[in-house]
Amino acid sequence: SQQGEEDPQALSIQEGENATMNCSYKTSINNLQWYRQNSGRGLVHLILIRSNEREKHSGRLRVTLDTSKKSSSLLITASRAADTASYFCATPYNQGGKLIFGQGTELSVKP
Amino acid sequence: GAGVSQSPSNKVTEKGKDVELRCDPISGHTALYWYRQSLGQGLEFLIYFQGNSAPDKSGLPSDRFSAERTGGSVSTLTIQRTQQEDSAVYLCASSSFPGGDSGNTIYFGEGSWLTVV
Numbered sequence: 295s296q297q298g299e300e301d302p303q304a305l306s307i308q309e310g311e312n313a314t315m316n317c318s319y320k321t322s323i324n325n326l327q328w329y330r331q332n333s334g335r336g337l338v339h340l341i342l343i344r345s346n347e348r349e350k351h352s353g354r355l356r357v358t359l360d361t362s363k364k365s366s367s368l369l370i371t372a373s374r375a376a377d378t379a380s381y382f383c384a385t386p387y388n389q390g391g392k393l394i395f396g397q398g399t400e401l402s403v404k405p
Numbered sequence: 406g407a408g409v410s411q412s413p414s415n416k417v418t419e420k421g422k423d424v425e426l427r428c429d430p431i432s433g434h435t436a437l438y439w440y441r442q443s444l445g446q447g448l449e450f451l452i453y454f455q456g457n458s459a460p461d462k463s464g465l466p467s468d469r470f471s472a473e474r475t476g477g478s479v480s481t482l483t484i485q486r487t488q489q490e491d492s493a494v495y496l497c498a499s500s501s502f503p504g505g506d507s508g509n510t511i512y513f514g515e516g517s518w519l520t521v522v
Contacts, residue, residue, distance in 0.1 A: 327510070336409075336496060336513035337448075382447065384511075391436055391455050393511055397447035 299396050300383060306402040313370045315399040317383030318363075324386060326359055326366050331380045331398070340368075340381075375405045407431075409514035411497050417520045418487055426482040426517045430499030437480050438498040438511060439472055448496065454480065487521045494518050 300317050307313055319326070325344045329337040343350045343359045343366065350357045356369040370377055380398045387394045410429040418424050430437050439451040450464035454474045465471070469487075474480040484491055500511040 334494075334516075334518075336515045337498075339510040339512070342510065387450075392450065392453045392461055393438065394450055395440070395448040 300381070300399045302399060303397065304400045304402070306404065307373055309373060309375055309403055309405050311373055311403075313373050313377070313401055313403070315368045315381050315401070317366045317368070317396055319366075319383070319385045319396075320364065321385075321387070323361075326357075327384045327393070328355075328357060328366075328368050329382045329384060329395070331382065333379070337382065370401075373401075373403045375403050377401060378403045409497055409499050409512050411495075411514035411517050413517055414515065415518045415520075417522060420489060420521055421486055423483065423485045424487055424519060426484075426495050426497075426519070428480045428482070428497030428499075428514060430478065430480070430497070431512055434499035434501055434512075435477065436500045436509075436511070437474060438500075439480070439482050440496045440498070441466075441493045442496060442516075443493045451482070451495075484519075487519075489521050492519055492521045 300315055305313055323345055325342055327342045328340045330340050331337045341352045341355055341357050343357045345361055354371045359366045380400045382395045382398045384393045384395045409431055412427045416424055435456045437454040440448040441451055442448050452465055452472045453461040469485045472482045494516040496513055496516045498511040498513045500509045
């Protein structure tokens with residue numbers, strides 16, 4: 295069953311603009327992770343936020359988590375063309391070891 | 406090894422043939438995952454191996470799909486009597502036990518692209 299769902303499905307912005315992607319999930323979680331996938335490649339871990347955290351930063355990335363709404367957002371500030379990729383949120387299924395991924399947001403940053 | 410290694414990187418097979426996809430996880434990682442990704446789609450969970458526990462096979466789409474993990478290391482995903490709808494990228498990932506719930510990062514291989522013609 296689908297655990298995480300991202301929106302928008304696709305996002306196109308100009309270089310320098312900020313990009314915001316959202317993720318909603320269904321069950322209680324201990325943590326939520328964001329991954330990035332360049333076209334045709336494996337996924338790369340970006341950032342993890344735990345359920346007792348509301349916001350976390352890593353470089354140009356800012357992640358928020360609202361457990362009451364079962365949602366998270368990923369903000370990329372001052373975007374670059376190299377940020378063009380698909381971004382996925384992932385959550386543990388039923389607080390177990392299995393990670394379930396959303397459908398992803400395809401981000402296109404135009405120079 | 407330095408990262409998760411998958412082979413073959415590309416495989417074209419005829420409908421009805423069996424295929425085997427191999428995954429060599431990061432040394433010492435006890436959790437191993439297989440996912441499937443169709444073109445332009447999200448990741449579909451297939452199977453999860455966790456240490457010596459029985460694998461979670463809940464994502465395998467049919468009995469044509471099976472996977473094993475020998476000696477707690479290398480894993481093989483086997484698809485019997487392949488169909489055209491099996492065409493996808495098959496991604497393997499590994500992490501330190503117990504994986505997702507503890508917040509351990511999972512590390513992905515580059516995937517095996519399967520095309521069934």
